[in-house]
Amino acid sequence: MHPVLRLISQNFLQSLPGAAGSGAAGSGAAGYGAAEAGQPMVTSIAGTSAVVLDSPHSGTVYPADFGACLPLATLRQAEDTHVEKIYAFAPGLGVGWVEAHFPRIYLDANRDTTEIDTSMIEGDWPLPVSTDPVVLQKVRLGKGLIWKFTDEGVPIYDRMLPAAELLQRIERCWKPYHAAVARAIDAAHARHGYSIHINCHSMPSVAASHATLHPGLAHADFVIGDRDGSTADPALSMRICAFLRERGYSVDYNHPYKGVELVRRYGKPAGQRHSIQIEINRKLYMDEQTLALDQAGYLRLTTDLKALVEQLLVLDPRAL
Numbered sequence: 001m002h003p004v005l006r007l008i009s010q011n012f013l014q015s016l017p018g019a020a021g022s023g024a025a026g027s028g029a030a031g032y033g034a035a036e037a038g039q040p041m042v043t044s045i046a047g048t049s050a051v052v053l054d055s056p057h058s059g060t061v062y063p064a065d066f067g068a069c070l071p072l073a074t075l076r077q078a079e080d081t082h083v084e085k086i087y088a089f090a091p092g093l094g095v096g097w098v099e100a101h102f103p104r105i106y107l108d109a110n111r112d113t114t115e116i117d118t119s120m121i122e123g124d125w126p127l128p129v130s131t132d133p134v135v136l137q138k139v140r141l142g143k144g145l146i147w148k149f150t151d152e153g154v155p156i157y158d159r160m161l162p163a164a165e166l167l168q169r170i171e172r173c174w175k176p177y178h179a180a181v182a183r184a185i186d187a188a189h190a191r192h193g194y195s196i197h198i199n200c201h202s203m204p205s206v207a208a209s210h211a212t213l214h215p216g217l218a219h220a221d222f223v224i225g226d227r228d229g230s231t232a233d234p235a236l237s238m239r240i241c242a243f244l245r246e247r248g249y250s251v252d253y254n255h256p257y258k259g260v261e262l263v264r265r266y267g268k269p270a271g272q273r274h275s276i277q278i279e280i281n282r283k284l285y286m287d288e289q290t291l292a293l294d295q296a297g298y299l300r301l302t303t304d305l306k307a308l309v310e311q312l313l314v315l316d317p318r319a320l
C-alpha cells in the first residue's frame with residue numbers, strides 16, 4: 001500500500017468506535033507497521049488447569065510487509081474482531097491462553113501450511129502442497145493459508161507474492177502460533193491426564209458470497225464444531241451446546257462450520273485430548289460494519305462464556 005494511503009487508512013481505523021484502545025478489556029495496536037515497533041505476533045499465557053483457549057483470528061497488527069492493495073478498513077472485515085476481549089477472563093481462571101496478533105487475512109493460522117495456492121507465488125515453493133480435493137475447495141475460494149480473495153470475492157493483492165515473503169510469514173506467525181497451542185495443550189494434558197481445548201472464533205451474522213460453501217446462510221447465535229465428533233468426545237460438545245441453549249442462545253452443531261486445522265491437528269479424543277471450535281455470531285456483540293463493540297452484548301457474552309468455562313474447569317471428560 002502507498003504510504004499516504006496507509007496513513008489515511010490508519011487514521012480512519014483509529015477514528016472507528018471499535019478501534020483498539022476504545023474497547024473494553026484488552027488492547028492492541030492496529031495499523032500497518034505496528035509489528036515492526038516490537039509488537040509480538042503471538043501472546044501465550046500458561047495455565048494451571050486442563051482447559052486451553054486460543055484465538056487465532058482476532059489479531060489487529062497489520063505487518064508493514066503485507067503489501068495488500070485494499071484499504072485497511074476492508075481488510076479488517078476478515079477479522080474475528082474483539083474475540084480476545086470476550087475471553088479476557090481466561091488467564092485469571094488458570095486457563096491456558098494463546099492469541100494471534102497478526103491478522104487472519106495476512107496468514108490464516110487455522111490452515112495447514114500445505115493449504116496454499118501456488119498460482120499466487122513468484123518463484124519455487126519449497127514446501128509440500130495439498131492435493132486433497134476437500135482442502136482444495138477452500139483454496140479455490142481464496143481461503144487457504146494465504147488468502148487470495150476477501151469474503152466478498154475481491155482480490156487482496158495486485159502482485160505476485162515472492163516465495164521468500166510467504167516463508168517469512170510462516171516463520172514469524174504460523175510456527176510460533178502452533179508451537180504455543182501445542183505446548184499449552186501438552187502441559188494441560190500432562191497435569192491432568194486430559195485436556196479441553198476451545199478454539200475461539202466469531203462469524204458474520206450472514207455468510208458472505210465468497211466466505212464459505214454456504215453463502216447467504218443466516219447463522220445461529222453459536223456454532224459448535226468438533227469435526228463430526230472426531231476432535232472431541234461428542235458428549236462434551238453436547239454439554240457445551242446444552243449450556244448455551246439454556247442461556248437462551250440458538251446453537252448449531254457441526255453446521256455450517258465443523259472446525260478446521262486447529263481442532264483437527266490437536267484434537268485426539270481417544271487420547272483424552274478434546275478440541276472444540278466455538279463460533280460466536282458477531283451480531284451478538286458488535287456492529288459488523290464499523291467493528292464497534294456493543295457493550296451490553298459484550299457483557300452478556302463474556303458473563304455467559306465465563307460461566308461455561310467455569311463448568312468445563314470442573315468437568316472430567318473421562319467420566320462422561
Ligand SMILES: [Zn+2]
Nearest residue numbers: 057080201202
Ligand atoms: Zn475465525
